[in-house]
Amino acid sequence: MKRNRQEVFMEILTVFNENNVNTDALSFDVRLDAPDFPIDSVLFMKLLVDLENRFQIELNYPEALGAEKPTLGSLTDYIEGCLARKTQ
Amino acid sequence: MxxxxxxxxxxxxxxxxxxxxxxxxxxxxxxxxxxxxxxxxxxxxxxxxxxxxxxxxxxxxxxxxxxxxxxxxxxxxxxxxxxxxxxxxxxxxxxxxxxxxxxxxxxxxxxxxxxxxxxxxxxxxxxxxxxxxxxxxxxxxxxxxxxxxxxxxxxxxxxxxxxxxxxxxxxxxxxxxxxxxGRKLHRTLLIENVVDPTFYDGISGKAEDWKWFQTTYFFALRQIIMTTLRKASLAFDDVRLLIGSNVNYRTWQVLAEMLRLRPDKFYTETIAEAGHLYCSDILYNLQAAVADGRLRKGDLYLTVSVGIGSYGCALHQF
Structure with a gap:
């Protein structure tokens, strides 16, 4: 099923919530590389693995996170792109 | 395979x-x-x-x-x-x-x-x-x-x-x-490298770069290991051992947990007495694993290394 950007973003937030991450202040513009999004490396890995399982995709590390200033928006776009390729 | x-x-x-x-x-x-x-x-x-x-x-x-x-x-x-x-x-x-x-x-x-x-x-x-x-x-x-x-x-x-x-x-x-x-007794079958160019400054990088490296570190290691196995059409059960660099014990313990592997799937025996031997870890640990009997003839194993923003993984057959 094709999902738009907002739907993907909301699903990402659901995964974050399931991992007890406070998502109240999270938006597309929040940078994943602190200080906006302070998170430890173990939880970070768990979040991304859970996203892989939720969306049934494989996150390519440099493509998903290698942007100079990775944001929740760029991660959302990357996942949306993966999902679009899956449905083609 | x-x-x-x-x-x-x-x-x-x-x-x-x-x-x-x-x-x-x-x-x-x-x-x-x-x-x-x-x-x-x-x-x-x-x-x-x-x-x-x-x-x-x-x-x-x-x-x-x-x-x-x-x-x-x-x-x-x-x-x-x-x-x-x-x-x-x-x-x-x-x-x-x-x-x-x-x-x-x-x-x-x-x-x-x-x-x-x-x-x-x-x-x-x-x-x-x-x-x-x-x-x-x-x-x-x-x-x-x-x-x-x-x-x-x-x-x-x-x-x-x-x-x-x-x-x-x-x-x-x-x-x-x-x-x-050529194909001799101790073969190197597949090599995977991942580089994140945002860490181009290496050890001289800014504090925020270090923080981001530390945040992404476990995930990047997991991905390169999984990618190497996937490219070789192998599962973890097919591999006898993962020989990582001696960056620290916790790294391999956390990865073992996340990958649902036994901790001893990672070779960590030399960390206490040798520390992290820069780029020589892998060879040192390979020698030690063979001496310990942890690797036997025909075994498939992975070697894994991590630099600042650079990751390496290779599949070998002993």
């Missing part, structure tokens, strides 16, 4: 580790004595969580002399077998040294290797060793006249400050390895 590349094999290796070992406490005291910081809580963390106890420290030999200690026994064995050294790959982790001019000068002259093509590899920190394996593979593929490559690595901290990374302790070491063309 698919074997995308089986162009070369590890024929022989030799590692020189200085006999002198310095404890974490002593090292912390030296760092503090020179104006650095190494608190009691950090000592506890390094010993308990990271499982460091001692690191080898070379007080007498220079870096070229350490290299000679590593190369001499190996090159002598190669000579007795009439095996050629057609190229030399020199791997360095540290960017700082006071005797960099030509570390291999004595070895090259002793064995008449002065005219051999020489390739220096660095800038990928402790993952440079996997970049060197990739380069060796490419050289074997593209140059039919290269049948044997000597891969050497040596690093020595020039000041106590340089022995400590935020989550690791470095020990001095030199190693040499002979790679031979």
């Amino acid at each position: 698919r074997t995308p590349t089986d162009d070369f094999s590890i024929h022989d290796l030799s590692v020189y580790v200085p006999p002198r070992r310095v404890s974490v406490e002593r090292l912390a005291a030296e760092i503090v004595q020179h104006g650095g910081v190494f608190s009691g809580e950090e000592i506890r963390r390094f010993k308990t969580d990271y499982r460091f106890s001692h690191v080898p420290v070379e007080r007498e030999r220079s870096l070229p002399e350490m290299l000679r200690e590593a190369c001499h026994p190996l090159v002598e064995r190669l000579r007795r077998q009439s095996l050629p050294i057609d190229r030399i790959l020199m791997v360095r982790t540290s960017e700082l040294s006071w005797h960099d001019e030509n570390m291999l000068r004595e070895v090259l002259h002793t064995y008449g290797l002065q005219e051999r093509p020489f390739h220096a590899i660095g800038q990928h920190n402790c993952a440079s060793v996997h970049l060197a394996l990739r380069m060796a593979r490419n050289l074997f593929r593209t140059d039919p006249y290269t049948s044997g490559i000597l891969l050497v690595s040596a690093d020595k901290a020039i000041h106590p400050f340089f022995r400590r990374l935020p989550d690791s302790l470095l020990g001095d070491c030199a190693s040499a390895c002979y790679l031979i063309r």
Whole structure:
């Protein structure tokens, strides 16, 4: 099923919530590389693995996170792109 | 199992580790004595969580002399077998040294290797060793006249400050390895490298770059291991052992948990007494794993290394 950007973003937030991450202040513009999004490396890995399982995709590390200033928006776009390729 | 590349094999290796070992406490005291910081809580963390106890420290030999200690026994064995050294790959982790001019000068002259093509590899920190394996593979593929490559690595901290990374302790070491063309007994089947160019500054990077490296570190390691196995159409059960660099015990413990593997799937036995030996970890641990009986003939195993923003993983068959 094709999902738009907002739907993907909301699903990402659901995964974050399931991992007890406070998502109240999270938006597309929040940078994943602190200080906006302070998170430890173990939880970070768990979040991304859970996203892989939720969306049934494989996150390519440099493509998903290698942007100079990775944001929740760029991660959302990357996942949306993966999902679009899956449905083609 | 698919074997995308089986162009070369590890024929022989030799590692020189200085006999002198310095404890974490002593090292912390030296760092503090020179104006650095190494608190009691950090000592506890390094010993308990990271499982460091001692690191080898070379007080007498220079870096070229350490290299000679590593190369001499190996090159002598190669000579007795009439095996050629057609190229030399020199791997360095540290960017700082006071005797960099030509570390291999004595070895090259002793064995008449002065005219051999020489390739220096660095800038990928402790993952440079996997970049060197990739380069060796490419050289074997593209140059039919290269049948044997000597891969050497040596690093020595020039000041106590340089022995400590935020989550690791470095020990001095030199190693040499002979790679031979073709499908022999100890094959390297697949090499995977991932580089995140945002960490181009390496150890000199900004604090926020370090933080991001530390945040993404576990995930990047997990991905490169999974990608290597997927490309070889293998599962973890097919692989006997994962031999990582000795960055610290916690790294491999956390990864084992996340990958639902037993902790002893990762070879961590040398961390306590050897510390992190820069790019020589992999060879040192390989030698130790064989000596311990953890690797047996025919076993598939992975080697994994991590630098600052650079990651390497290779599949081998012993």
